[in-house]
Every structure is written in structure tokens, then in C-alpha cells.
Amino acid sequence: MYSDQLVCPAHVPRGSPEGRVDAIAAMVTTRTAVQAPVERRTALFVNGQAWLTAQTTPHDLADWAVGRLCGEGLIAGPEEIAHLAVDEAGPCVHAVLPRVRTPAPPAPVAPGPRVAEAQLLRWMQEMLAQAPLYRATGGMHVAMAVRADSGEQIVREDIGRHQAVDKVLGAARLAGWPPAQVVVLTSGRISAEMCARVARFGAPVCASRTAATDEAWALATRLGMDLVGYVRTAASLIVYTTGNRVARRIEP
Structure with a gap:
């Protein structure tokens, strides 16, 4: 990971906000x-x-x-x-960085909001609808951060599923969002590494259109996260771990 021999490669134009x-x-x-x-x-x-x-x-x-x-x-x-x-x-x-912290294991997440399974399905569809590169190429990943308390959304795309999640978490940090109110969605598989990054941000719910790995499952269990996979239909959706935030329906 660390090297002092890296140089900046050739110029790449910056993405356009109109559709990149x-x-x-x-x-x-x-x-x-x-x-x-x-x-x-x-x-x-x-x-x-x-x-x-x-x-x-x-x-x-x-x-x-x-x-x-x-x-x-x-x-x-x-x-x-x-x-x-x-x-x-x-x-x-x-x-x-005036101070570089020594990385520590991610801590258990805060209680956070309750989210209905139907809401996760709607958010997944809204995420995909805001992914022009994903639709144009079929070779991109997309991630979304949602504020459960306000409904605000941040969507980012990247060729790498980890990079797409890094981008939405960074944008949410820069926007000053309260981590305990954030739900993270991704088009890609949830690995233990991705789960740890989401946990360090403080988001209590992480959901994927595909699967989660066994190590992500184990880590989310230890940290008290809700880890959800196959968010495509009500029949396919799997709640791997539960902190009692994701429910089939939320009673008023």
C-alpha cells in the first residue's frame, strides 16, 4: 500500500456534472x-x-x-x-494532515433509524436511476448514501465498488451528515473491507443489490450493523444481520 515511488500518470479530463x-x-x-x-x-x-x-x-x-x-x-x-x-x-x-491517526478497529455503530424493507427497495431503484454511467456501459458500480431523517441522497459512480462507496461516504462527511442517520446502498458485493469502512463512518445500515461475504457478515454482527443483500425484490431481499432497524414494515 505504501510507496514513495509513485508519480501522477497522464492527464484525464475532469467529469462533467451534466452526465460525466x-x-x-x-x-x-x-x-x-x-x-x-x-x-x-x-x-x-x-x-x-x-x-x-x-x-x-x-x-x-x-x-x-x-x-x-x-x-x-x-x-x-x-x-x-x-x-x-x-x-x-x-x-x-x-x-x-497535521495529525495522522493510528488506525483502530471499527467500533460498534449507534442505534440509528428504523427502515422498512419496501423503503430499501425504493432507494435501490432511485440509486440505479441516478447512475448514467452504469446504464450506458454496464461496467460501473454505483453507491448511494441516504439520510433517513430527511430523505437527502448522494449518489456516486466508479469502476470499483469500494471506490464508489468511498466517494459517497466522503461526500456525506463533507456535507456534515449525522452518521447515525445514514443508510448506505451499493450495486456491488459487500466485503469485510467495505463493511469496516462503512462502520468507521458510523452508518448503521448497509445494503447491496447483490451479496455480502461471510467475513462481512461476521463483522457486521460484531458491530451491531444491519447488513442487507439482494435488494431487488421483496422475495429476494436477505437481512443477514439485524440490529432491529430493518423491518418488513414499520408500524406508525
């Missing part, structure tokens, strides 16, 4: 024209030293950096970042 069409590359195969998602090696520098690289879709990189730094436990929140700069010619992100 520059995150899709037009390609011609031997048979037909297709659209492919853009993938770039992206470096994150901490205090002038290369800390990690990841394959990303190079937009919303400030959100990604904040989400990753918080998710790995190096900072508790964006207020601990003295300076953050996105180098679009990289793509790279440079973060200045």
Missing part, C-alpha cells in the same frame, strides 16, 4: 462501436508521500480521498485535513 460523458470512452471493436468505462491509476498522497494508488473513474476525487482517509482510520473527519488538492493532470489527490 468524459468518463465513458468510445471504442470500436471488430464488430461494433461500444462504450467502455474510463479507468485510471489514481494516487493519493499524504503529507507529500505517496500513500496508495487505486484504479478509479477519475471524477469526484476529493470525495474519494476524504472517504478513503476516514474509512482507513487515518482521520476522524474532514476537519482534520489542513489542505486537500485534486491534481487533474494526474489524476492525483494531495492531502495535508
Whole structure:
């Protein structure tokens, strides 16, 4: 993960808020024209030293950096970042941290809101409806953070399922959302690593359109999270672990 030999690779245009069409590359195969998602090696520098690289879709990189730094436990929140700069010619992100925390295991999550299964299904559909790159290419992941108390939503896309979740968690941190009110949804499989990042954020519910791994299941159980999979239909939905937040219906 750590290296001091990383350099910023070739320039990648910044995504457009109108639909980020520059995150899709037009390609011609031997048979037909297709659209492919853009993938770039992206470096994150901490205090002038290369800390990690990841394959990303190079937009919303400030959100990604904040989400990753918080998710790995190096900072508790964006207020601990003295300076953050996105180098679009990289793509790279440079973060200045007056204090770098020693990562600790994620703590148990707060009680949080109660959520009906039908609401999770609606949110999953709303997430997919706000994912133009996912629809255009079929090769992207999408994640969404929802404030259960207000209904506000943040949606981000990336070629990597972890990066998409990092982006929504970072954006929610930057927006100052109360973690205990946040529900996280993803199009991708929930791994133990993703579960830990969501837990460090403090979101008590994490739901996927697909599955969760056994280690994610075990970690969520220890942390008191509600982990939900196959959020496609009422029949397919699986509540792997429960902190009694997700219910078939919520009585008034």
C-alpha cells in the first residue's frame, strides 16, 4: 500500500456534472462501436508521500480521498485535513494532515433509524436511476448514501465498488451528515473491507443489490450493523444481520 515511488500518470479530463460523458470512452471493436468505462491509476498522497494508488473513474476525487482517509482510520473527519488538492493532470489527490491517526478497529455503530424493507427497495431503484454511467456501459458500480431523517441522497459512480462507496461516504462527511442517520446502498458485493469502512463512518445500515461475504457478515454482527443483500425484490431481499432497524414494515 505504501510507496514513495509513485508519480501522477497522464492527464484525464475532469467529469462533467451534466452526465460525466468524459468518463465513458468510445471504442470500436471488430464488430461494433461500444462504450467502455474510463479507468485510471489514481494516487493519493499524504503529507507529500505517496500513500496508495487505486484504479478509479477519475471524477469526484476529493470525495474519494476524504472517504478513503476516514474509512482507513487515518482521520476522524474532514476537519482534520489542513489542505486537500485534486491534481487533474494526474489524476492525483494531495492531502495535508497535521495529525495522522493510528488506525483502530471499527467500533460498534449507534442505534440509528428504523427502515422498512419496501423503503430499501425504493432507494435501490432511485440509486440505479441516478447512475448514467452504469446504464450506458454496464461496467460501473454505483453507491448511494441516504439520510433517513430527511430523505437527502448522494449518489456516486466508479469502476470499483469500494471506490464508489468511498466517494459517497466522503461526500456525506463533507456535507456534515449525522452518521447515525445514514443508510448506505451499493450495486456491488459487500466485503469485510467495505463493511469496516462503512462502520468507521458510523452508518448503521448497509445494503447491496447483490451479496455480502461471510467475513462481512461476521463483522457486521460484531458491530451491531444491519447488513442487507439482494435488494431487488421483496422475495429476494436477505437481512443477514439485524440490529432491529430493518423491518418488513414499520408500524406508525
